[in-house]
Amino acid sequence: MIVRKTALKKLYSRGFKSMMSDRKGNELSSGGDSELGFALVLSGWQVWYDTRLKLKHCMPAGRVTWNYLIRLFQGFGITSVGLDHYEKAIKAGRADTTPDEVNKENWKFEYKKTLKEIRKYGLKRILSLRFSQDNNTQIPMLEYHISSLKELCRVKKEYDKDTDAIKNAVWRADNKVLKVSHRKFIETENDFRYGWPWRDETRSKTLNLKKYPKISILSPSFNSENTIEKAILSVLRQGYENFEHIIYDGGSTDGTIEILKKYPHLTWISEPDKGQCDAMNKAFEKSTGEIIAYLNVDDYFQRGVFQKIAKAFEENPDAEMVVGNLYFEFDDHTFIRKPEIEYKKIMQPFKYIFPINPVSYFYKRSVQTEAGPFPLDNHYTMDYWFLLKAYQNHKIIKIEDYLGTFCMNGFNKTSGADNRKNTHYRVIEHCWKYDRKNLPSYLLSYYKFYYYEKPPYNLTKLYHNLRKNAGRMVSVLTLKKNKYYSEKMLHSSRSNYYMNRRARAFSGLIASFFIYPKGLTHRSRQSMLAYTLLGKNYTEKAKIAYFFFTTPPGLPLANKIHYYSNEFKKSGKTVKGNSLLFLTFIVSPNFIFKQWKSKKSPDKETYFII
Numbered sequence: 001m002i003v004r005k006t007a008l009k010k011l012y013s014r015g016f017k018s019m020m021s022d023r024k025g026n027e028l029s030s031g032g033d034s035e036l037g038f039a040l041v042l043s044g045w046q047v048w049y050d051t052r053l054k055l056k057h058c059m060p061a062g063r064v065t066w067n068y069l070i071r072l073f074q075g076f077g078i079t080s081v082g083l084d085h086y087e088k089a090i091k092a093g094r095a096d097t098t099p100d101e102v103n104k105e106n107w108k109f110e111y112k113k114t115l116k117e118i119r120k121y122g123l124k125r126i127l128s129l130r131f132s133q134d135n136n137t138q139i140p141m142l143e144y145h146i147s148s149l150k151e152l153c154r155v156k157k158e159y160d161k162d163t164d165a166i167k168n169a170v171w172r173a174d175n176k177v178l179k180v181s182h183r184k185f186i187e188t189e190n191d192f193r194y195g196w197p198w199r200d201e202t203r204s205k206t207l208n209l210k211k212y213p214k215i216s217i218l219s220p221s222f223n224s225e226n227t228i229e230k231a232i233l234s235v236l237r238q239g240y241e242n243f244e245h246i247i248y249d250g251g252s253t254d255g256t257i258e259i260l261k262k263y264p265h266l267t268w269i270s271e272p273d274k275g276q277c278d279a280m281n282k283a284f285e286k287s288t289g290e291i292i293a294y295l296n297v298d299d300y301f302q303r304g305v306f307q308k309i310a311k312a313f314e315e316n317p318d319a320e321m322v323v324g325n326l327y328f329e330f331d332d333h334t335f336i337r338k339p340e341i342e343y344k345k346i347m348q349p350f351k352y353i354f355p356i357n358p359v360s361y362f363y364k365r366s367v368q369t370e371a372g373p374f375p376l377d378n379h380y381t382m383d384y385w386f387l388l389k390a391y392q393n394h395k396i397i398k399i400e401d402y403l404g405t406f407c408m409n410g411f412n413k414t415s416g417a418d419n420r421k422n423t424h425y426r427v428i429e430h431c432w433k434y435d436r437k438n439l440p441s442y443l444l445s446y447y448k449f450y451y452y453e454k455p456p457y458n459l460t461k462l463y464h465n466l467r468k469n470a471g472r473m474v475s476v477l478t479l480k481k482n483k484y485y486s487e488k489m490l491h492s493s494r495s496n497y498y499m500n501r502r503a504r505a506f507s508g509l510i511a512s513f514f515i516y517p518k519g520l521t522h523r524s525r526q527s528m529l530a531y532t533l534l535g536k537n538y539t540e541k542a543k544i545a546y547f548f549f550t551t552p553p554g555l556p557l558a559n560k561i562h563y564y565s566n567e568f569k570k571s572g573k574t575v576k577g578n579s580l581l582f583l584t585f586i587v588s589p590n591f592i593f594k595q596w597k598s599k600k601s602p603d604k605e606t607y608f609i610i
Helices: 005-013 032-042 066-092 099-103 107-119 122-130 138-154 159-167 175-186 228-236 256-261 276-286 305-315 365-371 382-393 419-434 436-449 459-477 482-498 502-515 517-521 523-534 536-550 555-570 574-587 590-600
Strands: 215-221 243-249 267-270 291-294 321-330 333-337 361-364 396-408
Touching (some): 066 099, 228 243, 291 365, 365 382, 482 502, 482 523, 502 523, 517 523, 523 536
């Protein structure tokens, strides 16, 4: 972050004081730079961002550990509570918000919101924090929300007071000034997150085409009353003269049809279909435009897109598809997606970004005619199926404009799908049918660079595991480490038994006896084998029976009498000692054999004490 010196001087001279710090003793509490950025925006300065600006953050390898990452996210969670005051003050200065919307976001609102986020992870995931879970990508965000909740509880009394203090701070600009500045910002074509709703149509004064090519916008729909009107208006308000918007509805039962009837320029049909691909094929057959684009009714176009597309095709007559950048809205965040246009790169979505939504590309009619109709059995990756064919056989150009916004609101069909697996299978199928020469290189890249949560195939890891297991097998076959591996199996079996996995525990014990037969002589292993084989109740009964038969009932009393008989003999009272010894043999005849053994081995003691 680079800050103008004049802005800093003016901000501090008006009485700004930081509420946060980057470090509190040994505790990380990041956010000082973010607080400064928020304060500058509140005081009327503008933040400028350029994608060409690249900064490299250097960190020693030894510092990048899992524990450090967790502590970092915990610090972010604490910081987010402190930054909430600034965010609410900035919201109050937006042109598209009212004071009531901001005032309701008090401490109670934030507490419930954070608690709701934590509940999404489930009780089992929360309780699992007791154990180390390296490389589990859900854990950092869970720690983030838990830290936020703890911080909210800590600042419960001061939270609303601090929010009001920032809203009424002397150093910040007036809300009216901020709202005017924000209104100018959202009415430009460079609107980032606040590009909707539009107030009027977009007219381009610089576009000078001899003839506007006809653009066909095709939209499949089903029960979309909450989002379809925004999609329709994003097409209608483009200010483009030659277009058609065709909507194929799958027989909606909500208020979608009433919305469609409001707009006479639409061509729409509502009837049951065989899925989204069927609706897309029907819409394409009915269309007549030279340029085709699909618009899902959850998404919408940015301002002035149609003019930019028409200009791009006019300036590049041999181009068959134009691809642009994309805004990706997920929950409360907006991300930028800049796709690649090389065929081999979009074949590797785990490394590069392909046009992940049809709102970001337009193409000539001949492209889809050659690709053929969308397959009806493909319900999730029909767009990717089409792109692989188009990129392989047609000329693609890219413009740096943002063409549309892809909204991932949690209700999309894509939200609940395993997109990683689906795209992988789609590339395999495409290569097998149309491009077998690139299949080996794709598979090599996939298995080598697959870096998701649980990498199932990693060549380096695979070689390491193969070498490690081969060494184990050699050590077992050569009887070098059998006792070591037997002990490990015993510990594993004991853990499985306590987790009520008796079958696994029993099989592990048998395997440990097989590689190390001497373990059968150990009392602890015999006991564990009985527990896994018979269960707890029957094993306890077997133990009682064993001790009954191996230890006669009179043995404890005989031991005591025998001890005192020896004591009397040592003190010279031989008659009393022999009489007690005789009584010992009556109580427990087993002592006759013990006496005989003690005489046979004079080095040992001649009496036993229990």
